[in-house]
Amino acid sequence: MRRRDLLLAAAALGVPMPVLGRSRAAGDARHLVVVFAEGGWDVTFCFDPKLSCTSPDGAPCPVEGPEVDEDPEDPEDREAVQTFAGIPIVVNDRKRPSVRRFFERWAGSAHVVNGIWSGSIAHVPCRYRMLTATQDGRAPDMATIAGYAHGAGLPLGSVDLSGWSIAGPLAASSGRLGASSQLAGLLDPSALGTPVNAPSDYPFFEPHPDDDALLEAWVRRRADGLRGRFGDGGANDRAIDDLVASLDRGDAFRERAEPVLGALSVGRTSSLAEQADIAVELLTRGVCHAVTLDTRERWDTHDANAGQHAMYQRTFAGLDRLMAGLSDAGLLDRTVVAVVSEMTRTPLRNAATGKDHWGHGSALLLGAVRGGAVSGATDQQVESLPMELSTGEPHPDGRLCRYDAFCAGLLELVGVDPEGWLPGVVPFRGAHPV
Template identity: 25%
Template structure:
C-alpha cells in the first residue's frame, strides 16, 4: 500500500471525525498514545434509561387511579384494579392498540416502585421538564441525571450519553450524543465500510493495519513536538476517531435486522445496541403529544398504551440481549393533568404527578406516597416513607434526584458535588429503593 493511499485513508478518517462530531460523539485521547494503545474496554453496566412522556400524562389513567368526583369518565371507583400492592386504572376496554394497564402491571408490578403525589411546584412545560430532568427548578446550569451518571461512570465511552430529545443539558460534563435513526447507528458502527455495509469495507485487513500503524506513529510524533494547544487537541481528536471507530464497531452484531415501527421502540433499539456493545452508559428516551388540552380521554387512551408497549419492548429486548439485570429504568413526565375537564373535554396542566422505577437495587411491588380525591398530595414521612399529614413533607424532584444519585453510586463523585441540592438531611428519603427492607 503506497504512502499516498495511506494519506487518502487518513483523509477518510477526517471525514469520519466530522461524522462523529455531527452525532455528538465524545472524542478524547491521550496525547502520548503510541502504537501499543488499545481502544477502551467495553462498559459493562449498570445502564440507565429515562423514559419521558412529554407533555404531561394523566396519572389517573395509569398508576394513581381515581374513580370519584368526575376526575375521569371511563371507570368508577369499584372498577379500580390491583396487582400486588399497586392499584391502577382499568384500560383494556378502552384501547385499540398498544398494551393495557392490566397486561403491563400483571407482567411488571412485582418489579415496579411507584411514587405518587410528586410535587412539581409549577405547571409550565419548560421549567417542569428541566426540574424533572435535573432536580433543580431555578438553574439551567445543572446536568440531567442521565448526563451526570454518564459523566461519572463512563466518560470515555463514545456514546456515553444518548439523548432523543426533551431536556438534555450536560453542564459540559460529557458530550451529548444524538443518533436519531437505526440507519444512522449502522453508519457510525461501520464507518470503515461503504455506506455502513460490512461486506464492502474501504480497505482489507492488511491496509487497515497499515493505516492504524501510520496514525499511531503520526500521533506519537505530534506529541513530541511543540505545537499550539488548539492544534494538539485537533490532532488528538483525529487519533481518537480511529479508536472510537473500533469501539463503535462492536455495535454491529446487535443492530436489529427488522426495525420496529414505533419511534420509542426504535430509540430503545439504538440505546440497547449501544449498551450491549459497551459504548454507552445512559439514554434519554422521549415520546410526546401527551399535552391533552382537548379530548383528554381519547388522546391518553392512545398514548399511554403505546408508551407501555414500548417500555415492554425495551425490557423484553434487554432480556434477549442479556442486559436486563443491569438496566435501571425511570418512567416519568414533566407534569400531570387537572382533576377536572375543560370545555373541550380536555385536561389542563397539573403540578402533581407520579413517577415509576424498575431495575437492580430497586425493590418492586411497592407504592410510596398518595394523592387525595382532589388529586392533591398527602405529605409523608421521609424516614419511614409512610403517610404523615401533620408532619410529613411534599416530595419534589430534588428528593428523587438525591436518591437516584445514591442508587447510581455517584452521590460523592466530584461532578455530583459541583451540583448540590439544598435539602435538609432530615428531608432526604431514607431507603427509597427498599434495599434495607426484608
C-alpha cells in the same frame, strides 16, 4: 460516526468547555434508562387511582379521570382499580389492555412514585426540573451524569435516543442518535442517499485514509497548542483531554455500535419499541452506560383528554418490550428504568374536553428497585402530600417529594453520590432496595 466527523467536530471547539470531576459512587454502578413522556401524562389513568376517591367531607373527589370516557353501551368499557403485587393501578381491558399485561408481568420489579412536586406548570421549566433536578437548562440530566460517572472505559457514557437529553458540561461523554436517526448518516454516508438533481460526479470529494491520518495529526497538534495556551491543570486541561480521547472513542463507538445502529433509516423517527431494542443492544455491547428514550406520544392533551387511553396503551406495550429485552439480556437486576413526565393534567376537564397543566406528577421506576410498592400520594385534588423521604410513606410531618429529591434518589439508585451534583438535597429513598 466516522473518525473524520469526530475530528472536524472536535477541532471546532476553539475554547475548551469546563468539565466536572467524576463523583464518588454511592453504591452499585447500575445502568440507567430514562423514558420520557413529553407533554404531561394524566396520572389518574394509571398510577394514581381516583375512581372511588372522596373528599374529607365525604363528597366525591373533584376529579374527572378515565371513567368520563366510558361507553355506557359497552359493558366491557369500564374502569377499575386492580392491585398488582401491592401496586394499585387503574385498568381498562377495552382501551388499555397493555397496562394490565405489563403489571401482571412486571409489578414485582416496579415501584410507583406519586405526588412528585415539580413547582411549575410550564413545559420547559418542568422538563429541566424532572430531568436535571435543577431550574437551569445548562445542567446535565440524570442519565448523562450516570453515564459520565460510570462509563469512563466505554465509547460513550450515555446515548440519547429521545432528543430531550441535556448534556450540559458533560457533552464530551454523551452521544445523540438524532430525532430522525441522523447518526446513521454519519456511520454510513451512503445512507443519506443522493440529493435531488445532484450532478453525476456527486459526491465531489471523498477523503482518502491518508486524509484522515492528516486530519488526526492536525487535531493532535491543535490540542497541544490549546494546552500550551489555555492549560490550567484543571477544567481546561480536562476538556483538552476529552478532545484527544475522542479520537479513540470514536473508533470504539463505531466498532461496537455499528451492528446495532446499522438498521436505522435516516429521516425516520424510531418508535418506543424500536428504541427499546436499540437501548438493550447498546448496553449489552458495552457502547454506553445510560440511555434516554422517548415515548413518541403527544401527552399535552389540552384538547380531547380521551386520547391518553391510546397513548398509555402504546407506551406500556413499548415498556413491556424494554423490560423483556433487559431481562433476556440478563441486565434487569443491574438496570434502573425511570419512566417520567414533566407534569400531569388538571383534575377537571376544560371546555374542549381536554386537561391543562398540573405540577404534581408520578413516576414509574423499574428494574433494580424495591418492587411491588408505591411511594407518596396526592390528595382529592391531585396535589402532592408530604412523605417521609427515607421510606416513601405519606406523613403529615414529612416533606414534599420535590423534583430534586426524586432525582437525587435516582442517582443513588444507580450508584452515584448525589451530593457531588446536587449538594444539600435530601434524596428520596422510598424505592431503594431493602
